[in-house]
Amino acid sequence: MTVVPKHRIGVLASGRGSNFESLVTATRNGFIPDAEVGLLVCNRPAAGAVQRAERLGVECLVMEPLPFADEAVYFERIADEFQRRGVTLVCLAGFLLKVHAAMLRRFPGRILNIHPALLPKYGGRGMYGRRVHEAVLRAEEKETGCTVHLIDDEYDHGPTVLQAVVPVRPGDTPETLAARVSEKEHVLYPEAVKRVLLGLSGKSEGAGK
């Protein structure tokens, strides 16, 4: 008999996909109980995340925005693909497009993002990848970190679920700092997802579903 996990997670990625993989691993090794990653949607065919999905045996759809009439239509279609597969929680994992309100409405309070800094510091439009770590080093911060939050209609904004601090070490470059933050992200994101899913289970049981 096949046991169907209670929670299906959908992931949106544009790049390397290491956080996507950390979520897949955490569902498969039981760290995130009763859940599976059911679909990866990637907006860039060349993204490393696409190869990872293939290696991991996770269904992946490459959906570039260009052929769609507008952003709302594009994000409605993405939401359709997730809902068709029973996804109830969406995780942005290095997804560089702003999620349109059309999709926020379809997953209210159920879209998470991970950001490589201690939000609200070093977030917002244009603050991604190397630029974040460059800004942290320029400001001579002693510590940085990563944040998992629920998204709203502003870049890198919405209620924080979890944050973790990462030290900035003397002689750090954007690359060394990025690597230290990335390692921490792979622990923080699964932990945050686990907590959110526990909260959602509690709510649905409370509602008698």
Ligand code: GRF
């Ligand atoms: C991570 O640093 C994440 O915080 C940010 O984009 C990066 C994605 O890395 N949103 P990866 O593609 O998961 O390796």
